[in-house]
Amino acid sequence: MKEEIIIAGFGGQGVLSMGKILAYSGLMQGQEVSWMPSYGPEQRGGTANVTVILSDERISSPVLNTYDTAIVLNQPSLERFESKVKPGGTLIFDGNGFHKFPTRTDINIYRIDATEYAFANNAAKTMNMIILGGLLKVRPIVQVANVLKGLKKSLPDRHHHLIPMNEKAIQTGMELIQKVN
């Protein structure tokens, strides 16, 4: 099994940490993982993206130009990465603020309105976990149990009380995600 994922959005949307949680989850189930962020000033309010690879084999290139799955959380990221999803691959987008929508017909496109949900339910801090839940519904590449184990591993002890909230967010995401093509 090998899954090559790009997650892209605005800095502050939790793009890098979502990637980190995925990577930790892969680690928990014994996979090879790589997490390669865009770095520097891009993190500070501009566009941030992270490439996450989960694989049963040694990972060669951590830098890719085509992906099995793209998660795009803003318009520029959709424009940049829609064309880079492999045919038959998966594109997940959060429609908040979008004025142009994905058009490809040779990939599986899903919409998850996590931003809208998070604001309506005062759950902004777990927005990226909602999206992760959506991803795991349509691409069950890691088990939810391993996500929670990964969270436990990556979060400092003082934040462990937040894990149940994150688990709930994953469930919410699984319910929110919808196929659009």
Add this chain to the structure above:
Amino acid sequence: MTTNEIIDPANLVYTKTKVMNDTPMHYCPGCSHGVVHKLIAEVIEEMDFQEKTIGIAPVGCAVFAYKYLDIDWQQAAHGRAPALATAIKRLLPDRLVFTYQGDGDLAAIGTAETIHAANRGENITIIFINNGIYGMTGGQMAPTTLEGMKSATTPNGRNIALNGYPLNITKLLAELPGTCYVTRHSVHTVANVRKAKKAIRKAFENSMEGKGTSVVEIVSTCNSGWKLSPVASNDWMVENMFPAYPLGDLKNE
């Protein structure tokens, strides 16, 4: 007195400190370096620190300081002695670590290293030889060269409009909270030599007590660079250098 009487230890009135070896010095006759070297060596012996001292030699005339004092030495790149001393003292806190630097080394190319080591309050001693000139390279202008003073690169005298002002870096160092003892001396008379030695001893003791950075400036002559006889150099120093760089403690905490 017969020769035997003279060499009889009972009649000994002076002996060279064992911290200094017998290597002939390369310094010009009349240069202040030799005297300052001797004072450092004597203080190290008196403190019984020969086995616990690491000196940092600069670039400049004193680059070869390591030839004359029988202690462990590191020779630094131009201006970087305080950086070396910082690391050595932090890794070997029970050692006595001092730098020996000239005005070009300390106050021009090494200004950043000097100020930051002093500002961190590194427990080191900086011995600063200020003769207002680059002796080693042939008498060019130094940061401490006085206004109107001639040098190889200020043949008509230091012109403020062209070359800027003489830098009183010791005064600046005294302003820093990291320094505990900043003092200015000379070695042109016996009395001044004695005072300078006391200052060096105090600085070394401060370093070992962890009080912060101590700076001992020695206003010095460079008769070769100044193109004066040793005696005339001393007079010129008293007349011209001392008003710009007055002797005494700038800070003693």
Add this chain to the structure above:
Amino acid sequence: MNDSKKHTVKEVRLMKGNEAIAHAAVRCGCDGYFGYPITPQSEIMETLMELEPWNTTGMVVLQAESETASINMVYGAAGCGKKSMTSSSSPGISLMQEGISYIACAELPCVIVNVMRGGPGLGTIQPSQADYYQSVKGGGHGDYKLITLAPASVQEMADYTVLAFELAFKYSTPSLILADGVIGQMMEKVILPPFQPRMTEAEIREKCPWATLGKTADRKPNIITSLCLQAEQMEAINLRLQKKYRDIEDNEVLFEEFSCEDAEYIIIAFGTTARVCQKAVEMARVEGIKAGLLRPITLFPFPTTAISNYADRIKAMLTVEMSAGQMVDDVRLAVNGRIPVEFYGRLGGIVPSPDEVLKALKDKIVIK
């Protein structure tokens, strides 16, 4: 260390390459780190400051006022026989070159890490490999070499930190870890090296009899210097250095091969670029192109013999770098005109993609 025993069990961690260097440094008994912040490697010092090794191993970590001060602090520490290191990225490494030349001449062991970014000048903070010449062809003034290790994974960032110190002390010479922004910033699995205690002063006096720890009554003063005004003596020092570099060339070459056994075309690449090229080789193989990859791990000493041997067996080579073509010079010297050696590179902070490399392989060498 009392704490160290708890950590001897091999544990798989997920961390950035920069973080792995910091952890490995503490674990391998490093005595002192001196650095100045610069992207994309600031996590090295940040991690060390979080680890607070001064409370456990006694390691000193100090943020210096400049890269110039950092490298000279390393000189001072190394002159005392202490395991010392610094890290920076390209512009900062340029600033250190004076100190590196002095350290090489004074024959002091230390480790320097360069997490390369795109230049010249202030350039970009994105990954690059354009400091190859600076690393292996000099950098500072004079005839000297740095043992240069090029990691290609987070695991190797940790492993080569340990190895770099070992080689530095074995040959009493500075080692350079030449990484790039990708390896510094990416997270991968890593098994950290076991804890080794720092050298005691008695051990340093035995292993490094030249160290300036204070002159004991039984020996002459130790003097660390790179100054020697007598040209004949300076030539002798140079010849001694050169002999050391030949010994390093004879004994320390490291490289890795991938799919080279039956290859007709071989890509030569190091660091991150080698990972990209490995993927390109996998893609080429799917298309039936017999491609392989040779990854130099030591850039000095360079795997000249291994590359030369392939020149008699294969049709052509492609060197891929994140530069305008620097290592390709050394590949061409090894091949010495026997087969074509082509070059493909991206500049200024762009990482080539596997597709691009595959296309370059096909366009530049396979069709010929």
